[in-house]
Amino acid sequence: MRRRFKLATLTAALCLLLVSLSGCGQSLAQKDILQLDRHSNEITWGVKADTKLFGLMDVRDNQIKGFDVDMAKHITKHILGTKGQAKFIQVTSQSRIPLLKNGNIDAIIATMTITPERAKIVDFSNSYFDAGQSLLVPNGSDIKNVRDLNKPGMTVLGVVGANSVQNIKKYAPKARVLELQDYAQALTSLKAGQGQALTTDNGILYGMAVQNPGFKVVGGTFTKEPYGVAVNKGQRPFVREINKAIKEMQADGEYNALIKKWFGNVPGFNYKELER
CATH class of the missing domain: 3.40.190.10 (Periplasmic binding protein-like II)
Incomplete structure (x- = not known):
């Protein structure tokens, strides 16, 4: 009996806690x-x-x-x-x-x-x-636009959580996409030759090109962002x-x-x- 009482008490306490948390979440949404x-x-x-x-x-x-x-x-x-x-x-x-x-x-x-x-x-x-999505490549690259990436053996670098990753899968489905945690890591990977191009919005890429003279933005824009x-x-x-x-x-x-x-x-x- 005592065990049942403890179980009932614990269950009731958990229910009150869940109700309390639910109420807190609701009040946050209503602020x-x-x-x-x-x-x-x-x-x-x-x-x-x-x-x-x-x-x-x-x-x-x-x-x-x-x-x-x-x-x-x-x-x-x-x-x-x-x-x-x-x-x-x-x-x-x-x-x-x-x-x-x-x-x-x-x-x-x-x-x-x-x-x-x-x-x-x-x-x-x-x-x-x-903005519009574009490509960043090394100055000596033969890649001129997104179509040049649509072939086996090509790796395109992107950032986790950016819709540019999904776009490149649509425009260059044969390419492998490597997702990094942020733009600094993606640029480092491009410099290390882990991919042939880095893709995101053109404004962001031009900012990278300003800081890194050995790289250029190519291909115009192939999406609207x-x-x-x-x-x-x-x-x-x-x-x-x-x-x-x-x-x-x-x-x-x-x-x-x-x-x-x-x-x-x-x-x-x-x-x-x-x-x-």
């Missing part, structure tokens, strides 16, 4: 992030720190710098006012959605392409940057404010100034096509 950010006067952004031009750690002052970072700062000011603060947490293509879902960050602005699959689990703003700011589902007021901020930035010239700042002097990159 109004926009109102919380207005109360704290701070928005916490997930940004990359390994992607030159968009988000790269500056070892001189340990600050992440790039187009996405500046966009986040400007969007924050438009939403919260001139005294609003933007806080940054480093993410990767693999970690950004889990960190958002767990509440570690309020929004993702990290070269994240708007796709139907991702839109099932996050809500996106309107596109703030229209519109970047959006991602927030958790159920935060439509937050999305509307982000869209409003982006529109205001485009109208008053802030947006084009940031495009020119980060892409205006990149060899081979037509930044004029990005201006709005």
Whole structure:
């Protein structure tokens, strides 16, 4: 009898714990992030720190710098006012959605392409940057475009969690795809000859080419990759404010100034096509 009583008590305790956890999860999902950010006067952004031009750690002052970072700062000011603060947490293509879902960050602005699959689990703003997938190869490479990779023996390098990996499987199905954890590892693998090309969005690749003169971007773009700011589902007021901020930035010239700042002097990159 005593054993049954203990078992019943333990079962009841577990049920209460599960209900409590379920309730906590529900309350987290129901939180109004926009109102919380207005109360704290701070928005916490997930940004990359390994992607030159968009988000790269500056070892001189340990600050992440790039187009996405500046966009986040400007969007924050438009939403919260001139005294609003933007806080940054480093993410990767693999970690950004889990960190958002767990509440570690309020929004993702990290070269994240708007796709139907991702839109099932996050809500996106309107596109703030229209990229396209391309290829990075050594200067002496015979590869001119993605079709040159569609043959046995070819290895294409990509990053875990990036939709560029799935795209290359579609455009060059005969090639082997090797997925690395981040862009730094992927570039190191390309330098070591572990693949014939590295693939991701053209803006990211041009950033790599700037840092690595022995490599070049080839083949133009073979996909359209519109970047959006991602927030958790159920935060439509937050999305509307982000869209409003982006529109205001485009109208008053802030947006084009940031495009020119980060892409205006990149060899081979037509930044004029990005201006709005």
